[in-house]
Amino acid sequence: MQFSDKTFALVQKIIKRYPEGKQKSALLPVLHLAQAEFDGWLSPEVMDYVAGLLMIKPIEVYEVASFYSMYNLNPVGKCLIEVCQTGPCWLRGSDDIVAHLESRLKIKVGETSPDGMFTLKTVECLGSCGTAPMLQCGSQYHENLTTDKVDAILEDLSVKNERTTYMK
Amino acid sequence: MPRKLLLENINVPGIETFDTYRKHGGYASVEKALKTMTPDAVMEEVKTSGLRGRGGAGFPAGLKWSFLDRKSEKPRYLVCNADESEPGTFKDRYLMEKIPHLLIEGMITSSYALGARTSYIYIRGEYMYIVRILERAIGEAYAAGFLGQNILGTSYSLDVYVHPGAGAYICGEETALLESLEGKRGNPRLKPPFPAVAGLYAAPTVVNNVETITAVVPIINFGGDEYAQIGVGKSHGTKLISASGHINKPGVYEIELGLPVEEFIYSDEYCGGIWKGRKLKAVVAGGSSVPILPAHLILKTAKGEPRLMTYESLGEGGFVSGTMLGSGGFIVMDETACIVRNLWTFTRFYHHESCGQCSPCREGTGWMEKVLHRIEHGHGHMTDIDLLVDVAKKIEGNTICPLGDAAAWPVASAIRHFREEFEYHVKYPEKVTDPKHFEKEPFRAEKFEAVNNYPLSVNS
Numbered sequence: 001m002q003f004s005d006k007t008f009a010l011v012q013k014i015i016k017r018y019p020e021g022k023q024k025s026a027l028l029p030v031l032h033l034a035q036a037e038f039d040g041w042l043s044p045e046v047m048d049y050v051a052g053l054l055m056i057k058p059i060e061v062y063e064v065a066s067f068y069s070m071y072n073l074n075p076v077g078k079c080l081i082e083v084c085q086t087g088p089c090w091l092r093g094s095d096d097i098v099a100h101l102e103s104r105l106k107i108k109v110g111e112t113s114p115d116g117m118f119t120l121k122t123v124e125c126l127g128s129c130g131t132a133p134m135l136q137c138g139s140q141y142h143e144n145l146t147t148d149k150v151d152a153i154l155e156d157l158s159v160k161n162e163r164t165t166y167m168k
Numbered sequence: 169m170p171r172k173l174l175l176e177n178i179n180v181p182g183i184e185t186f187d188t189y190r191k192h193g194g195y196a197s198v199e200k201a202l203k204t205m206t207p208d209a210v211m212e213e214v215k216t217s218g219l220r221g222r223g224g225a226g227f228p229a230g231l232k233w234s235f236l237d238r239k240s241e242k243p244r245y246l247v248c249n250a251d252e253s254e255p256g257t258f259k260d261r262y263l264m265e266k267i268p269h270l271l272i273e274g275m276i277t278s279s280y281a282l283g284a285r286t287s288y289i290y291i292r293g294e295y296m297y298i299v300r301i302l303e304r305a306i307g308e309a310y311a312a313g314f315l316g317q318n319i320l321g322t323s324y325s326l327d328v329y330v331h332p333g334a335g336a337y338i339c340g341e342e343t344a345l346l347e348s349l350e351g352k353r354g355n356p357r358l359k360p361p362f363p364a365v366a367g368l369y370a371a372p373t374v375v376n377n378v379e380t381i382t383a384v385v386p387i388i389n390f391g392g393d394e395y396a397q398i399g400v401g402k403s404h405g406t407k408l409i410s411a412s413g414h415i416n417k418p419g420v421y422e423i424e425l426g427l428p429v430e431e432f433i434y435s436d437e438y439c440g441g442i443w444k445g446r447k448l449k450a451v452v453a454g455g456s457s458v459p460i461l462p463a464h465l466i467l468k469t470a471k472g473e474p475r476l477m478t479y480e481s482l483g484e485g486g487f488v489s490g491t492m493l494g495s496g497g498f499i500v501m502d503e504t505a506c507i508v509r510n511l512w513t514f515t516r517f518y519h520h521e522s523c524g525q526c527s528p529c530r531e532g533t534g535w536m537e538k539v540l541h542r543i544e545h546g547h548g549h550m551t552d553i554d555l556l557v558d559v560a561k562k563i564e565g566n567t568i569c570p571l572g573d574a575a576a577w578p579v580a581s582a583i584r585h586f587r588e589e590f591e592y593h594v595k596y597p598e599k600v601t602d603p604k605h606f607e608k609e610p611f612r613a614e615k616f617e618a619v620n621n622y623p624l625s626v627n628s
Binding site: 017019022024025026027028029031032054056060063064067068069070071085086087088090091092095123124125126127128129130131132136139140141166167 | 243252253254255256257258260261286288292293294295296297327329331332333334335336337348349350351352353354369410411412413414418419420452456497499501505509510513514516517520521523603
């Protein structure tokens, strides 16, 4: 297992942003790159590889990866759909959006569709309260959602049939 | 006309590019500061301006800068806190997305004042698309000679980097942010030492919110005195307010501090009134952490004076009848909103975001979430209400960072002002089984009145 040449070069560039000997600072950005490049989740092997690259102990990677909500420690569907459900989004109808997604995808929150295409997740405030309700898929924010808009998003994702990542 | 210092050019086509931004007076503060002012003079202007931290705490920014240990042999750092995660707050996102060069300009001028040669923008990971916007702007600033070695031919050099987080509200707390920037879990540090003495890599560090850093630009351009003249009392300058919830025009608004709350809610210039012709029930004025206030207390203080959008006026009455300006996350609820359900979502948020270091917060937020869940879903007991107050009290003040307080205040204030609504949930469980239980028939308490088409005295 190793990064593509392009990503490896980017990792080296990121490490240089921090003072010499402080390469551990690059851990969060590098884990984002790793998750995007290695199937959308951080397996123990991926984390060990990152530890080696940054010359830190594997446990230092595990404890960080398990702390932050954007890192997936288990496989997820090709498209991870994250619906905000905190107060301001709830006031504008996020419950209806979650219910609609559950019925359209025929899965519950936290589950992955049998074809491995979609994982549905609820998340806490993504800073889109003025354009609520909203969902995030990859790096893209979809805002002012209606059930029709959700249908169009699902259709678009199905046609593209690509893995979504935060880095795209 | 109210002055706009940050958002004046926000709708200019192409303002996200260096050339357009520069044509509209961009980077003037860098030229002025680096060529005509000493770093200390820049800091003095910020002190004079009365600018207070815009992230939520409202601590005087110039004073915070003055604490920086200037005798240390170590490098000094400026770290921009762009981890905006407080529910109801989305102003920094708006600024960075629409006018990224304003932040870069503020970073350069502020870094110069602090003597920082390397500065970081720590941005929440979910805003990854903004990382690319900022990196593009930074690239343009390097190309134009405003970043890098010997900026504008002076002896001052600076590098600015963007560092994405990965989903953790707690990293908005400045010491947790520094831990995270060092590649660790976002566990807040014990203080002292404060970051001004031992911050990033144990070196002297200032952590400022995005809006605070951008406000340095007009302060240097116009002078601290002119900035200080805007506002009321100890609330100087302009503030970005993120307006959300049941209003006609959600969005980010730049206001002069001192604007009446009533005008902010009902004027077409700002929120445009309550949506669907409904009545105002409650407002959370400064992000989810601050005490919720019922309609009559947000529009007027307990003394009957008009409530203003200032640190002091919103705080009038303390936590008995007042609240806080906080981050400016202004969440409005109409008469159909269920206070219990809204509170449950907030408490679930804090439970999810507690870093787990301090037992009162780790355990207490979980218990509050569970108890609120059962009240909201019709399984509560009358004693649960006081139990919630008790748990909130035991969290408040007993944790090493303010997340515990932030989790306790919404609970305590919701019960203080809306106790009857909690009791209703316990007394009539069959009436709250539908998640939208107040949509058809709003809850009516005897103790407060929702305000219908509140007369807009300012415009009428």
